[in-house]
Amino acid sequence: MAAVRALRSCNRSLGRWVGLRQLGSCSRIQILRSSFPKKTPCGCLQQIPQRSLRTASVLNGKIVQFKLSDIGEGITEVTVKDWYVKEGDSVSQFDSICEVQSDKASVTITSRYDGVIRKLHYNVDETAYVGKPLVDIETDALKDVAPEEDVVETPAVSHDEHTHQEIKGHKTLATPAVRRLAMENNIKLSEVVGSGKDGRILKEDILGFLAKQTGAILPPSPQMEITPPPPKLETSRQQQKAKAASIPAPLIKPVVFAGKDVTEPVKGFHKAMVKTMSAALKIPHFGYCDEVDMTNLSQLREELKPLAESRGVRLSFMPFFLKAASLGLVQFPILNSSVDENCQNITYKAAHNIGIAMDTQQGLVVPNVKNIQVRSIFEIAAELNRLQSLGSTGQLGATDLTGGTFTLSNIGSIGGTYAKPVILPPEVAIGAIGKVQVLPRFDSKGQVVKAQIINISWSADHRIIDGATMSRFSNLWKSYLENPSLMLLELK
Numbered sequence: 476m477a478a479v480r481a482l483r484s485c486n487r488s489l490g491r492w493v494g495l496r497q498l499g500s501c502s503r504i505q506i507l508r509s510s511f512p513k514k515t516p517c518g519c520l521q522q523i524p525q526r527s528l529r530t531a532s533v534l535n536g537k538i539v540q541f542k543l544s545d546i547g548e549g550i551t552e553v554t555v556k557d558w559y560v561k562e563g564d565s566v567s568q569f570d571s572i573c574e575v576q577s578d579k580a581s582v583t584i585t586s587r588y589d590g591v592i593r594k595l596h597y598n599v600d601e602t603a604y605v606g607k608p609l610v611d612i613e614t615d616a617l618k619d620v621a622p623e624e625d626v627v628e629t630p631a632v633s634h635d636e637h638t639h640q641e642i643k644g645h646k647t648l649a650t651p652a653v654r655r656l657a658m659e660n661n662i663k664l665s666e667v668v669g670s671g672k673d674g675r676i677l678k679e680d681i682l683g684f685l686a687k688q689t690g691a692i693l694p695p696s697p698q699m700e701i702t703p704p705p706p707k708l709e710t711s712r713q714q715q716k717a718k719a720a721s722i723p724a725p726l727i728k729p730v731v732f733a734g735k736d737v738t739e740p741v742k743g744f745h746k747a748m749v750k751t752m753s754a755a756l757k758i759p760h761f762g763y764c765d766e767v768d769m770t771n772l773s774q775l776r777e778e779l780k781p782l783a784e785s786r787g788v789r790l791s792f793m794p795f796f797l798k799a800a801s802l803g804l805v806q807f808p809i810l811n812s813s814v815d816e817n818c819q820n821i822t823y824k825a826a827h828n829i830g831i832a833m834d835t836q837q838g839l840v841v842p843n844v845k846n847i848q849v850r851s852i853f854e855i856a857a858e859l860n861r862l863q864s865l866g867s868t869g870q871l872g873a874t875d876l877t878g879g880t881f882t883l884s885n886i887g888s889i890g891g892t893y894a895k896p897v898i899l900p901p902e903v904a905i906g907a908i909g910k911v912q913v914l915p916r917f918d919s920k921g922q923v924v925k926a927q928i929i930n931i932s933w934s935a936d937h938r939i940i941d942g943a944t945m946s947r948f949s950n951l952w953k954s955y956l957e958n959p960s961l962m963l964l965e966l967k
Contacts, residue, residue, distance in 0.1 A: 538593060540608040541572075543584070552604050553577045554742050555597045556869065559655060560610075564592045570658050572610060575603060576837070581869055585654075590614040602742060649676040656681050745838045754900045761937040762895060763945045767953045769911060769927040775959050783856060793831065794855040796883055796908060799955035801827040801847040802965045804881060807948045809940060811880050813901035818938050824880040830899070831859070832884035833866045841899060842871050843879040851966070883908060892930045903936040904945070 543553070553575035560572055566586045573584050594611035597603050649657075649664060653676055657664055660681070667684045669676035741749060772795060783790035804811040804827055812823045830843035842862045844855055865871045882902060886894045887910030894907035909930035916926040931953075935945045955962050 537614055539588060539590070539612050539614055541587070541610045541612050543575075543603050543605050543607060543609045545605050550577045550605065552602050552742075553582075555599055555601055555603055556581065557599065558595060559658065560592050560595075562592055562595060566590060566592060566612070566658075567663060569654070569664070571655050576869065581871060582873075583654075584609065586612070588612050588614050602740070648674055653678055653681060660685055748839055751899060752897060755897045758898050758900060759937045760895075760898060760934045761942065761945075763933040763935070763942065763949060764893060764930065765949050765953060766928050766930050768916065768957050769929055772956050772959050773911075773927050783853065786853070788853065788857045789860055790853075790856050791859070792911075793859055793883075793885060794852045795956060795959065796885075797829050797831075797844060797847055797855055797859075798850075798852050798962065798966075799952050800829055800881065800883060800906070802955060802962065803948050803952045805848070805965075806951060807944060809944060810904045810935070810948055812903055812939070813880070814903065814936070814939060815901075821939060826878075826880065828878050828880045830879035830882040830902075831862070832882065832886075833863065834889065835866050835869065837869050840866055840871060840876065841879065841882060842866060842875040843882075845878070882906070887911065887929060894932045896932060896934045898934055898936060903940060905934050907932040907934075 554577075555573055556576045557574045558572075559574070560566060560570075566572065567589050568586060570586045571583050572586050572592075575582055575584060590612040592610055593613050596608050596610060603609060648669060648671070654664065656678060657667070657676075662681060662684060664676055667676050667680050668674075670680050671677045769792070772792070776790060776792065776795070780790050808823050809821075811827060812821050814821055826846050827848040828843045828845050829847050830841040832839060832841050842865075844850070844858050844862070847855060850858070862871070862875060865875065879899065880902060882896075882899055882905040884894070884896050884905065884907045886907050890910060892909040892912070894909070896905040896907040898905050909932070912928050913925050914928045915923050916928070918924045931949065933945055933949055
């Protein structure tokens with residue numbers, strides 16, 4: 476009996492030293508060894524190592540603070556535009572987490588981990604800072620988690636670029652819109668076979684995969700990406716539409732008085748405009764104005780519009796303006812240049828990346844059409860359609876908004892005849908186009924005729940561009956628009 480009591484005392488003492496605790500339900504055990512008393516009270520145990528037991532659930536399900544990565548170009552803060560997830564949602568690697576808006580572009584942030592969203596650190600329209608936690612993710616498994624000091628931030632994905640990802644050895648190529656569609660339907664991109672170029676996963680691939688899972692019957696997808704022309708409307712409906720278009724929309728919206736002042740921070744594109752226009756004040760501007768007879772170009776455009784619409788492209792005057800400007804820049808390359816901060820060196824740009832000032836809900840943005848010198852008017856029109864569609868929804872990417880060499884602003888689309896455009900540094904010239912007006916003018920025989928007139932207002936950097944150069948360029952640009960057939964001799 477004495478021996479039994481001594482053994483029980485030993486076990487109680489051993490229990491106190493070991494300190495066994497139930498920390499989780501996981502069956503995986505980690506054993507940590509440390510020193511232990513050489514002898515128990517009964518003298519029956521010697522040099523037995525202490526074994527502290529704890530379950531792997533301390534690490535399994537670890538909360539990782541997912542930080543906002545460096546988007547580049549000196550951007551330190553962004554505005555959260557939209558969350559694609561909410562607290563409690565499960566996410567996989569490369570799933571879209573949120574969309575953020577910098578002062579340059581809109582980007583989509585993707586996840587690096589498989590796990591569950593536990594906390595969103597920002598609400599919509601709040602400012603998030605680079606290097607600060609964006610969301611907290613509880614990881615699904617230990618293998619998904621790197622040590623806290625080794626956590627790498629997810630790269631920002633621009634809307635205008637297709638994203639290349641590695642998922643378990645499988646390379647996927649898809650746009651953020653396609654990724655979001657897959658996320659909303661709980662589809663892993665690694666399981667979808669892409670039918671696009673280089674295996675790119677298209678929207679049709681996601682819908683087809685979903686149909687196989689659910690047994691739904693989907694209509695056949697079109698073979699061409701160009702949309703067919705819209706069907707002709709009935710005559711009575713056309714008349715109603717024309718009548719409605721003749722009634723001007725009210726310019727003044729109903730005003731609701733809040734009764735108190737409202738203060739909000741300058742952010743997004745407005746913040747970019749503050750920075751750009753502050754730099755533009757350092758440039759000595761000079762202006763030059765003229766008018767252009769658009770009668771011949773209007774007739775040509777009316778002839779080409781049905782053909783462009785049959786190919787799914789809306790044809791406006793702007794592609795002609797851009798192409799004529801590019802042809803003029805070939806003759807006057809100084810207008811397609813940039814200068815350094817101290818105006819000691821001039822860089823003549825090989826590409827004609829002409830920007831188009833757009834008025835959007837997010838503010839003024841200036842995307843540019845790349846390499847106009849090698850594009851046809853139809854190609855320019857198609858690219859303009861794409862930029863306008865992205866701009867209206869705030870989806871313009873950094874590539875679309877950077878790299879401009881010359882700018883045109885179609886202020887006439889809103890109203891007004893003349894303007895005083897401000898140069899966008901490091902560019903050296905900009906033009907503002909007024910609205911089309913039907914005005915009386917004299918023809919070559921001295922007869923008064925109706926003419927479609929626009930006004931052009933140029934601004935140039937007077938440090939390197941003189942008035943004569945600007946005038947000659949404007950006259951050449953004007954001649955191409957007033958006599959569109961002249962452009963045929965220069966088109967490539």
